[in-house]
Amino acid sequence: MTRLEVPARRLEAQALTREPWLRAVDLNLDRGELAVLRGPSGSGKSLLLRALADLDPRDAGSLRLDGVDAREVPPGRWRRQVRLVAQRPPALAATVRGVLDLAAELAGASRMEVPPGLAEAQPVARLSGGEAQLLALWSALRGPAEVLLLDEPTSAMDPELAARAEGWVRDWARGGGAVLWVSHDAGLAARLGAREVSL
Amino acid sequence: MTTAPDIGPVGLGLAAALIAGHALTSMAFQLGLGRRLVVAAVRATVQLLLLGWALERVFAAQQPVLVLGVMTLMGLVAGREALRRTTHTAPGLGRATTLAMLGSSFLVTTYGLVAVLDAEPWWAPERAIPIMGMILGNTLNGIALGLDATLKGLESRSGEIEGLLAMGASPARATRALVQDALRTATLPIVNSMAVVGIVSIPGMMTGQILGGGDPGIAARYQLFILFAIASGTALGAVLVVLSARRLLFDDRERLRLDRLSPR
DSSP states (O other): OOEEEOTTSOEEEEOTTOOEEEEOOOOEEETTOEEEEEOOTTSSHHHHHHHHTTOSOEEEOOOEETTEEGGGSOHHHHHHHEEEEOSSOOOOSSBHHHHHHHHHHHHTOOOOOOOTTOOTTOBGGGOOHHHHHHHHHHHHHTSSOSEEEEESTTTTSOHHHHHHHHHHHHHHHHTTOEEEEEOOOTTHHHHHTOEEEEO | OOOOOOOOHHHHHHHHHHHHHHHHHHHHTTOSOHHHHHHHHHHHHHHHHHHHHHHHHHHHHOOHHHHHHHHHHHHHHHHHHHHHTSSEEOTTHHHHHHHHHHHHHHHHHHHIIIIIIOOSSTTOHHHHHHHHHHHHHHHHHHHHHHHHHHHHHHHHTHHHHHHHHHTTOOHHHHTHHHHHHHHHHHHHHHHHHHHHBTTTBOOHHHHHHHHTTOOHHHHHHHHHHHHHHHHHHHHHHHHHHHHHHHHHTBOTTOOBOGGGOEEO
């Protein structure tokens, strides 16, 4: 059973602004489980995801996957297993194909197909917010992740595309992965059949 | 071989009069540079006269330890100056910059003295110190440019870098494009100046050697050696400082630590 747990009841992450961010967190995610994380803006949802991906230093709490402490896993491997998808994905290559090839290279995966609605040669700099989110989510779903940390991954998508994306994530979790999805959408947990966690 | 005629106090005074032209410009256009100009001109005068005075003594002493001491001191000052030219700083960066400065310039200078000039003794102060000075002065630029590009890039491209880290990339992979850009920024000026040297300008050292009564052919070959040494020192120094800066701004868990960066 895959469990992403923070058993210390408190995770202390330090934001880049050096503001100490304190919040009691006790979060367990089981394999195949979908959880929607909700909370007001500024409550630290994105910071929690960053901390879980081990992108921010923390001086307390503990973080484990299948009982193995994050500190015992090489950082690159941890982040491939516990994969963060940002709300505003940065342009990582010039074209859609470039981003997919880069994602495949880093994931150790085979060549990734182009997501529906996008073309290989499309310049990443000119993608809309929703298209950029589609590309990021699409490549993350095709990597070796065991846990997906999704930071409002469909916030800029049109409703139809967002609905399709929700379906892909649900299918992915059925394959045994755990998902923590940050969202302001009150109906999302019900649509996904997910547990709701509040900050 | 003729030697250069000395410039006496009167000559030096007449040279200083040239500065008046600059002062007039400042006044005419109200640049407000008058005070800074006077301070800079006085500093230059004192520094160069002191340097001449000190070098006379170091040359007369012919002591390798003294030569090494002077070269190290020059490297330390250059390291400080390179760091001063960046917009940001981080703990440990001063030491890294000084080490990059000293390491690259010592290595290239020693190679030049031993392999290229093949003089006896190889550490002779009248060759070692001016050559080290030429290399330092130019490497300083490259190191400052490379360091500044790295620090600025880590900050402005943090989204891209952390995006790659989140995908499992190592810091080296996540900063590959940034390091390439920084090294290009650091080394491009010397590449550009090599391409036009001798057409647009006669470089300072060659001018000095010719004024000092040297053979222009020999002066040209010396200048070529110095240019290549500068190019090599700049590249080496830039690589050292860029990689050190990257190492200092990632922690043992391969996290980008912009919190270690502070504006100057």
